[in-house]
Amino acid sequence: MAFFFCVFLGVSIGIGLIIAFARYGKIRSTRRTDLARTIAAFARLTVQDSRKILPRQFYPPWVVFSQRQKLISSQIQLGWLNVQLEKIWPSVDEAASELIRASVEPILEQYTPAILSSMKFDKLTLGTVAPQFTGISVVECESGADGITMEMDMQWDGNPNIVLNINTKLGVSLPVQVKDIGFTGVFRLIFKPLVAQFPCFGAVAYSLREKRDLDFTLKVIGGDLSSIPGVSDAIEETIRNAVEDSITWPVRNIVPILPGDYSDLELKPVGTLDVKLVQAKELTNKDIIGKSDPFAVLFIRPLPDKTKRSKTIDNQLNPIWNENFEFIVEDVSTQYLTIKVFDDEGVQGAELIGCAQLALKELEPGKVKEVWLKLVKDLLVQRDNKYRGQVQLELLYNPYGTDSTFKNPFDADFSLTSLEKALKSPNSETEALAPEKAGQKKREVIVRGVLSVMVISGENLPPVDFNGKADPFVVLTMKKSETKSKTRVANETLNPVWNQTFDFVVEDALHEMLIIEVWDHDTFRKEKIGRIVMTLTRVLLEGEFQDNFTIDGAKSGKLHLHLKWSPQLVFRDRDTK
Numbered sequence: 001m002a003f004f005f006c007v008f009l010g011v012s013i014g015i016g017l018i019i020a021f022a023r024y025g026k027i028r029s030t031r032r033t034d035l036a037r038t039i040a041a042f043a044r045l046t047v048q049d050s051r052k053i054l055p056r057q058f059y060p061p062w063v064v065f066s067q068r069q070k071l072i073s074s075q076i077q078l079g080w081l082n083v084q085l086e087k088i089w090p091s092v093d094e095a096a097s098e099l100i101r102a103s104v105e106p107i108l109e110q111y112t113p114a115i116l117s118s119m120k121f122d123k124l125t126l127g128t129v130a131p132q133f134t135g136i137s138v139v140e141c142e143s144g145a146d147g148i149t150m151e152m153d154m155q156w157d158g159n160p161n162i163v164l165n166i167n168t169k170l171g172v173s174l175p176v177q178v179k180d181i182g183f184t185g186v187f188r189l190i191f192k193p194l195v196a197q198f199p200c201f202g203a204v205a206y207s208l209r210e211k212r213d214l215d216f217t218l219k220v221i222g223g224d225l226s227s228i229p230g231v232s233d234a235i236e237e238t239i240r241n242a243v244e245d246s247i248t249w250p251v252r253n254i255v256p257i258l259p260g261d262y263s264d265l266e267l268k269p270v271g272t273l274d275v276k277l278v279q280a281k282e283l284t285n286k287d288i289i290g291k292s293d294p295f296a297v298l299f300i301r302p303l304p305d306k307t308k309r310s311k312t313i314d315n316q317l318n319p320i321w322n323e324n325f326e327f328i329v330e331d332v333s334t335q336y337l338t339i340k341v342f343d344d345e346g347v348q349g350a351e352l353i354g355c356a357q358l359a360l361k362e363l364e365p366g367k368v369k370e371v372w373l374k375l376v377k378d379l380l381v382q383r384d385n386k387y388r389g390q391v392q393l394e395l396l397y398n399p400y401g402t403d404s405t406f407k408n409p410f411d412a413d414f415s416l417t418s419l420e421k422a423l424k425s426p427n428s429e430t431e432a433l434a435p436e437k438a439g440q441k442k443r444e445v446i447v448r449g450v451l452s453v454m455v456i457s458g459e460n461l462p463p464v465d466f467n468g469k470a471d472p473f474v475v476l477t478m479k480k481s482e483t484k485s486k487t488r489v490a491n492e493t494l495n496p497v498w499n500q501t502f503d504f505v506v507e508d509a510l511h512e513m514l515i516i517e518v519w520d521h522d523t524f525r526k527e528k529i530g531r532i533v534m535t536l537t538r539v540l541l542e543g544e545f546q547d548n549f550t551i552d553g554a555k556s557g558k559l560h561l562h563l564k565w566s567p568q569l570v571f572r573d574r575d576t577k
Contacts, residue, residue: 078133078134078135078136081133081136082130082132082133085130085131085133086130089128089130092126092130093125093126093127096126097124097125097126100124101121101124103246103253104121104242104243104246105120105121107241107242107245107246108120108164108238108239108242110245111238111241111242111245111303111304112238113234113237113238114169115168115169115234116166116167116168116169116234116235116238117167117168117169118165118166118167119164119165119166119235119238120164120165121162121163121164121165122163122164122165122175123161123162123163124160124161124162124163125160125161125162126158126160127158127159127160127161128159129156129157129158129159131154131155131156131158131183132154132155132156133152133153133154134153134154134155135152135153136150136151136152136153137150137151138150138151139151146192146193146194147190147191147192147193147194147201148190148191148192148194148201149188149189149190149191150188150189150190150191151186151187151188151189151209152186152187152188152189153184153185153186154183154184154185154186154187155183155184156181156182156183156184157181157182157183158181158183159179160178160179160181162177162178162179163175163176163177163178163221164176164177164178164235166235174220175220175221176218176219176220176221176235177218177219177220177221178216178217178218178239179216179217179218179219180215180216180217181214181215181216182213182214182215182216183213183214183215184212184213185208185209185210185211185212185213185214186208186209186210186212187206187207187208187209188206188207188208188209188249189204189205189206190204190205190206190252190265191203191204192205192262192265193260195258197258199257201257201258202256202257202258202260202262203254203255203256203257203258203260203262203265204254204255204257205252205253205254205255205262205265206247206252206253206255207247207248207249207250207251207252207253208243208247208248208249209249210249211243211248214240214243216236216239218232218235218236241302241303241304244301244302244303245301245303248301249331249334250267250330250331250334250335251267252265252266252267254266267330268330269328269329269330269400270329270330270331270332270399270400271329271332271365271397271398271399271400272326272327272328272329272397272398272400273300273326273327273328273329273337273360273363273395273396273397273398274324274325274326274395274396274398275298275324275325275326275327275337275393275394275395276322276323276324276325276393276394276395276535276537277296277298277310277321277322277323277324277325277339277391277393278320278321278322278392278393278394278513278533278535279318279319279320279321279322279391279392279533280294280296280318280319280321280341280375280389280390280391280392281317281318281389281390281392281552282317282318282387282389282390283317283318283319283341283353283354283375283388283389284317284353284354284386284387284388284389285317286343286351286353287343290315291315291316291317292315292316292317292343292353293312293313293314293315293316293343293344293345294312294313294316294317294319294341294342294343294344294353295309295310295311295312295313295341295342295344295350296309296310296321296339296340296341296342296391297309297310297339297340297341297342298310298325298327298337298338298339298340299327299337299338300327300328300329300330300335300336300337300338300360301330301335302338306327306328308325308327310323311323312344317389318552318553320479320513320515320533322479322480322511322513322535324511329360329397329399332360332361332363332397332399333360333361334361335359335360336357336358336359336360337357337358337360337393337395338355338356338357338379339355339356339357339373339391339393340352340354340355341353341354341355341375341389341391352377353375353388353389354375354376354377354388354389355375355376355377355378355379356373356374356375356376356379356391357373357379358371358373358393358395360397363395363396363397364397365397365398365399366396366397366398367396368394368395368396368537368541369394369395369396370392370393370394370537370538371392371393371394371395372390372391372392373390373391373392373393374387374388374389374390375388375389375390375391376388394535394537446507446508446510447506447508447509447510447540447567447568448505448506448507448508448509448567448568449506449509449565449566449567449568450503450504450505450506450565450566451478451503451504451506451509451514451536451539451563451564451565452501452502452503452504452563452564452565452566453476453501453502453503453504453514453561453562453563454499454500454501454502454561454562454563454564455474455476455487455498455499455500455501455502455516455559455561456497456498456499456546456560456561456562457495457496457497457498457499457559457560458472458474458490458494458495458496458497458498458518458557458558458559458560459495459548459557459558459559459560460494460495460556460557460558461494461495461496461518461529461551461554461556461557462494462529462554462555462556462557463494464520464527464529465492465520465522467492469492469493469494470492470493470494470520470529471489471490471491471492471493471520471521471522472489472490472493472496472518472519472520472521472529473486473487473488473489473490473518473519473521474486474487474498474516474517474518474519474559475516475517475519476502476504476514476515476516477514477515477516477517478504478506478512478513478514478515479512479513479514479515480507480508480511480512480513481504481506481507481512483504483505485502485504487500488500489521506536509536509540509565509567510536510540512535512536513533513534513535513536514533514534514535514536515531515532515533516531516532516533516534516549516559516561517530517531518530518531518551518554518557518559528553529551529553529554529557530551530552530553530554530557531551531552531553532549532550532551532552532559533552534549536565538563539563539564539565540565540567543564543565544562544563544564544565545562545563546560546561546562546563547560547561548560548561549561
């Protein structure tokens with residue numbers, strides 16, 4: 001009896017242990033699953049989410065501050081820096097005032113508008129209010145490890161004493177006070193090169209890396225500036241241009257600390273950007289009667305001598321410009337191409353339709369890129385839901401001094417547009433490019449040849465007749481030469497087939513455009529369905545291609561086209577003086 005009791009007890013304990021072990025294993029597995037889910041949830045946690053969970057005093061520094069402020073361990077340390085700046089501000093004011101006067105005054109003279117004869121500083125002090133630093137970060141040095149680059153967020157609501165002595169062409173002298181200055185931006189400091197001698201770097205280069213806001217007011221001492229029309233706007237524009245040209249990145253102002261050659265820190269052109277302004281479509285109409293008269297302004301740096309303007313296209317919301325411009329690039333990693341489209345109002349001034357930007361770092365050197373840029377009201381506003389139209393550009397970035405690993409399609413002997421450069425013979429030697437000297441003779445390339453266009457078919461054209469069909473035909477026009485051809489009419493169809501080929505003799509393919517219009521033919525009238533506008537860039541680069549093209553201005557529809565180019569290059573010398 002005792003034996004069976006012991007066996008029963010042993011079996012019971014064994015079964016109990018097995019059940020307990022199984023349940024424990026299940027609980028442990030569940031805990032591990034829950035822990036993994038919790039870790040995954042924390043990985044997706046944002047700073048805003050964490051602020052809903054933890055009181056601010058329990059934040060570690062890397063949570064409290066943004067990426068730019070990670071170098072500062074706490075607001076106390078950043079406050080300490082601002083306190084020290086306030087203590088030394090009187091000395092900084094004295095030194096900086098003289099530096100600003102010496103560097104900015106020549107630039108003011110350079111950008112003095114036609115209505116004024118001269119602009120000089122009468123008084124210049126930065127006042128008693130020191131700027132406040134709101135963030136500091138160390139970024140990767142632009143030239144490797146031989147330096148340290150620091151960026152500092154700064155805010156300044158100052159009380160400077162700045163008086164400009166302005167003389168107008170009318171013989172009137174105006175003492176104009178610049179007051180109520182409000183500024184926020186990011187300054188960049190480059191300490192380079194690093195040396196084994198105190199203070200461990202040879203020079204400091206400083207620049208305004210990002211200008212977020214700059215506000216100020218102008219007041220004539222003892223008078224009213226508004227009494228002289230146009231003077232206030234001219235002075236304000238001159239001041240902003242001077243700031244842009246004297247201190248805004250990529251301009252670098254160098255302060256030597258130790259004797260040495262620091263020319264590598266100076267601003268130097270690194271390449272050129274060729275821009276073909278092709279067209280715009282669906283622009284917002286700014287006129288009450290008729291349509292807008294659009295023109296475009298393009299720049300990389302918003303300075304008068306570095307800004308390009310297109311011609312004005314009257315009474316048109318879908319303008320075709322087909323103009324070429326060239327810009328100097330000084331820092332491809334940070335600079336942008338900006339385009340602003342205006343409605344020309346004549347003597348009343350221009351009204352902004354919209355603007356757009358393209359980062360130059362998005363361009364592949366030596367390769368033509370076609371882009372459509374959507375216009376917005378303000379480049380600083382992240383969201384703009386209103387549709388204002390689009391602008392088409394073709395761009396090519398041409399860097400100077402490319403090394404042997406880059407197949408450079410350009411040649412220093414030629415002055416070429418973006419397309420001309422891309423068409424350069426692949427047998428030409430790969431050589432470094434340098435900025436051209438004044439008075440040097442260049443060679444222009446005139447690309448002549450025959451363009452063959454085969455209009456194959458149309459697809460899903462919109463119905464325009466009462467029977468739900470259309471009688472489409474196509475008109476092809478070379479814009480510059482105004483040569484035209486047209487297909488036969490395809491009766492009662494939305495999917496016409498033509499298979500007709502047209503040859504055009506093109507005298508200047510680099511600046512020519514092909515305009516293809518689709519029309520509906522009726523006995524008493526003709527109705528335009530839509531159009532396709534294209535440069536000859538693609539066919540010149542590829543030689544031959546076949547593709548479907550969406551018809552602009554139509555509710556639906558595509559054209560199936562085949563294009564072929566037979567080239568003839570003509571070289572012509574010209575003087576650049």
